[in-house]
Amino acid sequence: MEKLTNALAARFASPTRSTRLSVVLGRWLGLSFTICFLTGLFSHGLQEPPSWMFFPTSPVWIYQLTQGIHVTTGIAAIPLLLAKLWSVYPELLKWPPVKSVAHGLERASIALFVASSLLQLTTGLINTYKWYPWPFPFRQTHYWLAWVIWGSLLLHIAVKLPLIIEHWRARSGTGAGAGSPAPVTDDGGAPPEAGRWSRRAFLAAVGVTTGAVVLTTAGQSFPWLDPLNLFAPRKMGTGPQSVPVNRTAADAKVAELAGAKDWTLTVSHQDTRRSLSLSELQALPQYEHELPIACVEGWSQTARWRGVRIRDLVAAVGAPSSSALRVTSLEPEGAYRTMVMPAAYAQDERTLVALELNGQTLDLDHGYPARIIAPGRPGVLQTKWLHTMEVL
């Protein structure tokens, strides 16, 4: 068996692979996973807030930024992970596979890290396409696997720390120092064989590849990259009223209820209850703000929203301005049919019951007759097709 694995290892041997290469790629990958982890925790905290959660409403594009970074960095991590795994592939073929209990635990933690990372990045990417071919719930799995990945990453760093420290900087005289033009390879060996490439050339190619996937997808999150948006599932400026739609009225089965002539928005606080028709809402003071709608899948779009301030409606039923709200949609079912809005959003002057989008009456797919728009909140919590608002 050992002969077989040695023969296989020889088959996969490449002078480009080295510990230094793995350390450099590991740094890039570790940074991208950490950014994904932290921005993912922020997004999760906004959607399922713990008691200590903070809710920043300024700048209004904060969630647009953090979730755009989350998805873009996750996409960037795909070539980085592939390159990192390629750099250590011969380790997989070492025999015996387990030398001791400690070695077995180390390999098990690496197996967990690799399997979780491959799955996390693949399903994360496919989720942005709104395609769910797996037999488990995405959001919960994505959340718990993030802890598994970041934990096993720390564990892996602990195991490899001496090697990481030893190869953190290119050693002098090896030709791997910054700016060195020498053709010698990583560990002071011979120049690359004809037709092969050096570690630096490999790293440059990984950098270019990562740049290519970022530049051709990040335009869904960052307007200045929109002209290069070739392979993102969303394009800015598309959809009704030039704003993309995630859940259509047909998907939500609300077309009939939302189009009813006797539609009203009911606002309640303890025993006080007010039902406002669309024309009554339109008769209230109207405010207009430029706010982005930013989806958990990474796409976002800034638009002009016009409508009634939530805090005016809260005041209209005699509730204190520091109140949280429970908002219900006309949707008969769905995970986000009911939404709780913390006081930080409810009292912000830019949080609206929007009746207009980009100067026109809301399109049915954007939540006609009325929807929520608040600064810095995930798109799934910007409830459409409003039915009731209860002050908590």
Next chain:
Amino acid sequence: MKPEMPAKAAKPAGAGNAVKIWRIVLGAAGAALAGYGLLGLPTQLGPPQLLGLLVWMAVAVLLHDGVIVPVSTAAGGGLTRLGSGLRPASAAVLRGALMTGAVVTAIAGILLKAQSVARNTSALEGDYAARLLWFWVVLAGLAAVLVYGIERAGPGRGEREQKTRP
């Protein structure tokens, strides 16, 4: 090959007490966080979903270790032969262009598959196949121009140094 360490070499950078402490702290924190995640999964996923997750993880690893790496290694072997007559910089441009094209194609391929099966009509509206084709045209053009320029230019400083080395 790394050079043998002399018998009385300086202490390796990663052998100090501080490093040991860091390893213990990072290891304990990592094990705790990974354990938190592993214990959290069954609180929200039922047994069939956990089994499905394990199957997907296993398939992801098998696909990577059993298909992607062997295929890319075979492709690399072919490129070594193909690029043996080129200058190292040209060979690197060729390999880099193919790496970029392969990864972008993989991502766009999943996008095309999603486009063909997804029910949501408000996303995935682009003509991704045509865009991928154009991407390859531009990539191939850039790579060709770079290789042509490198091959036409004189040998680089590195190559001159290589030739003078014993």
